[in-house]
Amino acid sequence: MNNQNEKQLMTEQVSMQIIMRIRQIIQEMSKYSKHILENYNITVPQLICLHEIYQHGPISIGALTKIVFLNNSTVTGIVDRLEKRKFVRRIRISKDRRQIHLEITEQGIKFIKKAPKPLQDRFIDRLKALDEEKIALITWSLEMLVDMFGNKETKMKIPTPPIHINQPDGMPNIEHEIY
Numbered sequence: 770m771n772n773q774n775e776k777q778l779m780t781e782q783v784s785m786q787i788i789m790r791i792r793q794i795i796q797e798m799s800k801y802s803k804h805i806l807e808n809y810n811i812t813v814p815q816l817i818c819l820h821e822i823y824q825h826g827p828i829s830i831g832a833l834t835k836i837v838f839l840n841n842s843t844v845t846g847i848v849d850r851l852e853k854r855k856f857v858r859r860i861r862i863s864k865d866r867r868q869i870h871l872e873i874t875e876q877g878i879k880f881i882k883k884a885p886k887p888l889q890d891r892f893i894d895r896l897k898a899l900d901e902e903k904i905a906l907i908t909w910s911l912e913m914l915v916d917m918f919g920n921k922e923t924k925m926k927i928p929t930p931p932i933h934i935n936q937p938d939g940m941p942n943i944e945h946e947i948y
Contacts, residue, residue, distance in 0.1 A: 787914070801889050809884060814839065816887050818847050819873065822857055823881050827870035856880055 802813045811819075814837070821836050822828055834844045848871060851857045856877030859869045873881070886893060896904065
């Protein structure tokens, strides 16, 4: 087998391993999502939106969609359900009737304070146990994967690895573009 074929085979094996690990993460998150829904009667996307409204509110639906990486119609449906449960309310912030923001209600604050975290405590505890370099490496790797899976028409921006990997001089991170 020539060098090109070996590289192709290795790339296919590595990509399959990455896909399997991503599927494993999705499966674990799905199990936890089901647990939250069954025990707290809220979905993880609803919980994330409620948490972000609590952290950043009053906030527009447009700004919320950018924070939670969901499309506008999905967030609107989530907000409708949260509003129905009286966890959030829509407010007008100007005379322009189209300018509507979301704020959390007292009932929403009470819920968020007793609600579980959107991620399992086990994961959070393990993350806390890691040193800053490992956390930076995980974050960097995830950013790379997001860019690699991104829209093929856009330029892929590869974030510079954390300083400890290839920048011992402490130079600032600069993103590189691949066309």
